[in-house]
Amino acid sequence: MIKIHTVSGYEEVGKNMTAVEYNGEVVIIDMGIRLDRVLIHEDVNIQQFPTKELQKLGAIPDDSSIRNKKVVAITFTHGHLDHIGAVAKLAPHYPDVPIYGTPYTIKLAKGEVKSEQYFEVKNPMYETEYGEIVQVSENLAIEFVRITHSIPQSSMVVVHTPEGAVVHTGDFKFDNNNPLGERPDYKRLRELGKEGVKVLIPESTRIEQPTKTPSEAVAQMLLEDFFLYEGMEADGLIATTFASHIARLQELIWIANKMGRQAVLVGRSLAKYTGIAKQLGLIKMKGAKAVRSPNAVRKVLKEVSGARENYLLIVTGHQGEPGAVLTRMANGELYDIGKRDTVVFSAGTIPNPLNRAQRYVLETKLKMRGVRMIKDLHVSGHASREDHRYLLRLLNPENIVPAHGDFRMLTHYAELAEEEGYLIGRDVFVSRNGYLVEIR
Numbered sequence: 001m002i003k004i005h006t007v008s009g010y011e012e013v014g015k016n017m018t019a020v021e022y023n024g025e026v027v028i029i030d031m032g033i034r035l036d037r038v039l040i041h042e043d044v045n046i047q048q049f050p051t052k053e054l055q056k057l058g059a060i061p062d063d064s065s066i067r068n069k070k071v072v073a074i075t076f077t078h079g080h081l082d083h084i085g086a087v088a089k090l091a092p093h094y095p096d097v098p099i100y101g102t103p104y105t106i107k108l109a110k111g112e113v114k115s116e117q118y119f120e121v122k123n124p125m126y127e128t129e130y131g132e133i134v135q136v137s138e139n140l141a142i143e144f145v146r147i148t149h150s151i152p153q154s155s156m157v158v159v160h161t162p163e164g165a166v167v168h169t170g171d172f173k174f175d176n177n178n179p180l181g182e183r184p185d186y187k188r189l190r191e192l193g194k195e196g197v198k199v200l201i202p203e204s205t206r207i208e209q210p211t212k213t214p215s216e217a218v219a220q221m222l223l224e225d226f227f228l229y230e231g232m233e234a235d236g237l238i239a240t241t242f243a244s245h246i247a248r249l250q251e252l253i254w255i256a257n258k259m260g261r262q263a264v265l266v267g268r269s270l271a272k273y274t275g276i277a278k279q280l281g282l283i284k285m286k287g288a289k290a291v292r293s294p295n296a297v298r299k300v301l302k303e304v305s306g307a308r309e310n311y312l313l314i315v316t317g318h319q320g321e322p323g324a325v326l327t328r329m330a331n332g333e334l335y336d337i338g339k340r341d342t343v344v345f346s347a348g349t350i351p352n353p354l355n356r357a358q359r360y361v362l363e364t365k366l367k368m369r370g371v372r373m374i375k376d377l378h379v380s381g382h383a384s385r386e387d388h389r390y391l392l393r394l395l396n397p398e399n400i401v402p403a404h405g406d407f408r409m410l411t412h413y414a415e416l417a418e419e420e421g422y423l424i425g426r427d428v429f430v431s432r433n434g435y436l437v438e439i440r
Contacts, residue, residue, distance in 0.1 A: 001022075001438055001439065001440055002020065002021070002022050002161060002163055002164075002166060002198060002199060002439040003020075003021040003022070003436055003437070003438050003439070004018065004019075004020060004021075004166070004199060004201065004401050004429075004436070004437040004438075004439065005018065005020075005021060005026075005065060005066050005435075006018060006401065006431035006432065006433065006434070006435050006436070006437060007019055007061050007062070007065065007066060007434065008032070008061030008062065008063075008433050008434075009030075009061075009082075009403055009404050009433070010403060010405075010410065010431050010432050010433050010435070011406060011407060011432055011433050012034060012405075012406055012433075013082075013205055013350075013352065013404065013405060013406065013409075014032060014033070014034035014035065014082040015032050015033060015034035015058075015059070015060065015061055015082060015086075016030045016032040016061075016082055016083050016403070016404055017029070017030050017031055017032060017061040017063065017086075018030065018168060018201060018403060019066045019069070019071075020159045020161075020166045020199075021066075021069065022139055022140060022159075022161040022162070022163070023139055024069075024070055025070050025072050025137050025139060025140055026069045026070060026071045026072065027071075027073045027074075027075060027136065027140060027142060027159045028066070028071055028073070028074045028075065028094070029075050029076075029077065029157050029159075029168045029201075030075075030076055030077055030083040030084070030168075030170070031060075031061065031074070031076075031083075031085075031086040031087045031089075031090045032060075032061070032080075032081065032082040032083040032084065032086055033054070033059055033060050033081055033082060033085030033086050034058065034059050034060075034082065035059075035081060035082065035085075036350075036352055036354045050118060051089045051118065051119075054086075054089065060085075060086040060089055060090065061090065061433075062433070062434060063093060065434055065436070067093050071094045071097050072097065072136045072137040072140060073098055073099075073134075073136040073137075073140070073142055074087075074091060074097055074098070074099045074100070074123065075099070075100045075101065075142055075144075075157045076099070076100070076101035076105045076106075076109060077101075077105075077154065077155050077156070077168065077169075077170025077171065078101075078102075078105055078149055078151050078153070078154035078155060078170055079101075079105040079108035079109070079151050079153075079244065080151055080171065080244060083170065083171070084105065084108060084109045084112060085112065087099070087109050087112050087113060087121070088112050088113045088115075088116035088119060088121050089116075089118075091113075091121050091123045092119045092120070092121055092122075092123075094123070095122060095123070096122060096123060097123055098123065098124045098125070098136070099123050099124070099125045099126070100126050100128045100134060100142060100144075101125075101128060101144070102127065102128060102129075102130070102144060102153035102154075102155055103127040103153065103280055104151075104152045104153040104276060104277065104280055104282065105153060106125050106126070106127045107127075107276045107279070107280070108273075108276060109125060110125060111272065111276075113125075128142075128144050129144075130144055130145065130146045130155070130185065131143070131144075131145075131185075131188065132144070133160065139161060139162055140159060140160065140161060141159075141160040142157065142158065142159055142160070143157075143158040143160065144156070144158075145157075145158060145167075145188050145189065145192070146182070146183070146184065146185040146188075147169070147170070147172040147184050147185070148172065148173055148174065148175035148178055148182050148183065148184055148216075148381075149170070149172050149173065149381045149382075150171075150216075150242060150244070150245045150247070150248070150380075151244045151245065151246065151381075152180070152182065152246050152247075152277060152280075152282045153182075153282075154170060154171065154172060155170060156169050156170055156172065156189075158192065161198070163198055164195075164196045164198030164398070165192055165195065165197050165198060165199075166197075166198060166201065167192065167197050167199070167200050167201065167395060167397070168201040168403075169200070169201065169202045169203050169383075169391070170203065171205070171381060171382060172184075172203065172382075172383055172387075173213040173380070173381060173382060173383045173384075173387055174212070174213075174383070174387050174390065174391075175213075175215045176215060177215040177216070177217040178215065178216050178217070178247060179216055179217055179220050179247055179250065179251060180216075180246070180247045180250065180282070186394070189391075189394045189395060190394055192395060193394050193395045193396050196398075197395045197396065197397040198397070198398050198399065198439060199397060199398070199399045199400070199401060200391075200392070200395055200399070200400050200401075201400075201401050201402075201403050202388060202391065202400065202402055202403065202404075202413065203382065203383065203403060203404035203405070204403065204404055204405030204409040204410055204412065204413040205383075205404055205409065206380055206382040206383060206384045206385075207383075207384070207388060207402075207405070207409055207413045207416060208385070208409070208412050209384040209385055210384070210385050210386070211384045211385065211386060212384055212386040212387055212390075213379065213381075213382060213383055213384045213387055214379045215379070216248070216379060218379050219251070219346065219377065219378055219379045220251045222377040222378070223251055223252065223255060223344075223346060223377050224251075224255060226344065226374060227255045227259060227344075228255065228258060228259065232259075234341075234342040235308045235309055235340040235341065236304075236305075236309075236313070236337075236340050236341035236342065237261070237308075237311070237312045237313065237341075237342055237344070238312075238313040238314075238326070238329075238337075238341055238342065238343045238344070239252050239312065239313070239315075239343075239344040239346055240314070240315050240318040240326050240343065240344070240346065240347065241314070241318060241345075241346040241347045241378075242318070242347055243267065243269035243270045243272070243273045243316055244269075244273045245347075245381075246274070246282055246283050248346055249265070249270070249273075249274060249283065249314065250283050250284065252312065252314055252346070253283075253284070253285065253287070253288045255312065256287065256288065256311075256312035257286065257287050259312065261309075261310055261311050261312045262287055262288065262289070262310060262311050262312070263287065263288035263289075263311075263312050264288070264289055264290075264291065264300060264304060264311055264312070264313055264314065265288065265289070265291070265314045265315075266290075266297055266300065266301065266313060266314065266315045266316070266325050267292065267297075267315055267316035267317075267324065267325045268292045268316075269316055270290055270314065271290040271291065271292035272292070275290070297334065298334060301334050301335040302335075304335070305335050305336055308340060308341070315329070317329075317362070318345055318346075318347040318359075319347075319349065319350055319355050319358055319359055320355075320358030320359040320360070320361055320362030321358060322358075326343070326362065327362055330362055330365035330366050330369070331365065337366070337369055337371055338369045338370050338371065339369075339370035339371070339372075341371050341372070342371070342372040342373075342374065343366060343371055343372070343373050344374045344377055345373065345374065345375045345376065345377070345378070346377045346378050347378055348376065348378050348380065385416060388413070388416060389416060389419075392416075392417065392420050393420070398427060398439075399427045399428070399429070399439050400413075400414075400417050400422060400427065400428045400429070401428075401429050401431060401437050402414060402417075402428075402430060407430070407432075410430045410431075411430055414428045414430050
């Protein structure tokens with residue numbers, strides 16, 4: 001019997017953690033945080049917070065249901081904080097259990113561990129290549145299948161058991177024209193479908209959208225259409241997007257070079273994510289620079305404000321997060337933002353009430369300063385309904401346990417599954433945090 005422990009991320013978007021159990025042995029998939037519960041963002045270090053405080057706020061998973069199990073491996077689908085952010089808080093519950101992920105993901109996870117202030121994390125971390133099957137116990141093996149998302153080296157995690165494969169999609173979309181050249185491994189997904197998928201655990205974030213999510217190449221065209229035209233007369237240009245969205249940052253650097261401007265990335269998280277990407281050859285920083293320390297940020301923004309026409313600023317703060325660079329600018333700090341400036345939002349608003357409220361406050365402050373705002377030059381990194389339908393037909397799983405969404409999203413996934421011939425309660429199981437799904 002295969003057991004799926006729906007530890008966390010099954011009543012919300014964020015704080016993802018799942019455990020796959022077979023014959024008493026467990027593989028954990030992801031250890032994420034829920035950023036909005038502690039008013040933090042990509043620029044803030046969660047490792048400064050005590051675990052009890054984070055658990056009280058509902059910011060990290062409650063893993064008590066699996067803590068006494070025989071865990072043989074911890075795996076990460078990709079490097080976003082809602083999938084790896086709790087590693088330093090939770091991995092010590094499973095001493096010496098190895099952690100696996102792609103090179104970019106593991107380097108980000110090591111950064112989280114390095115900044116931890118309360119625990120010593122002794123778990124060995126291994127960088128795993130796509131297509132490599134790692135035997136983690138006599139009965140269980142793991143595999144990382146290449147997929148596309150809004151961060152490099154994202155994976156579907158496959159847990160191979162004697163009863164068939166368990167496939168966890170992580171966050172994904174089918175992007176066939178990614179500007180950085182990443183493509184989904186359709187060949188391996190078809191093979192898995194033929195070999196036999198016992199359980200599919202798919203993300204559900206955009207399941208309600210009746211479309212296929214557009215390629216990142218569409219976002220590149222949207223940005224180029226705005227920035228690279230003869231009528232562009234803007235003085236100060238400021239763009240904001242996810243610090244981990246390396247493809248989007250690369251596009252903005254290319255655009256700055258074409259405009260004869262210098263791209264300046266301002267914010268601790270921007271420097272962190274691009275630094276690791278540069279180390280692995282995933283981004284070309286030609287002509288661009290990233291600044292992170294408070295003194296360097298103040299100095300460079302003073303320089304830019306005196307010659308705005310020479311720069312394209314790329315800053316943190318697209319959700320209006322307190323303490324982020326754009327939020328501080330709107331508050332009258334760091335940089336005299338006003339009628340000479342255009343702010344381009346190359347990110348959607350994360351769909352929860354807190355983010356919507358913070359973004360509204362940010363936009364109101366920018367309007368009061370006379371700033372020109374351009375919104376929604378962006379495409380999502382999450383699969384829409386037709387991406388999911390295609391995945392179901394590729395893998396033909398026997399059972400489905402929808403994940404990564406609130407209850408409404410999970411039930412919408414169940415509706416799609418029923419359209420494809422499945423039945424709720426028979427082979428589609430809508431679960432909740434802390435519950436167990438037994439696949440007999």
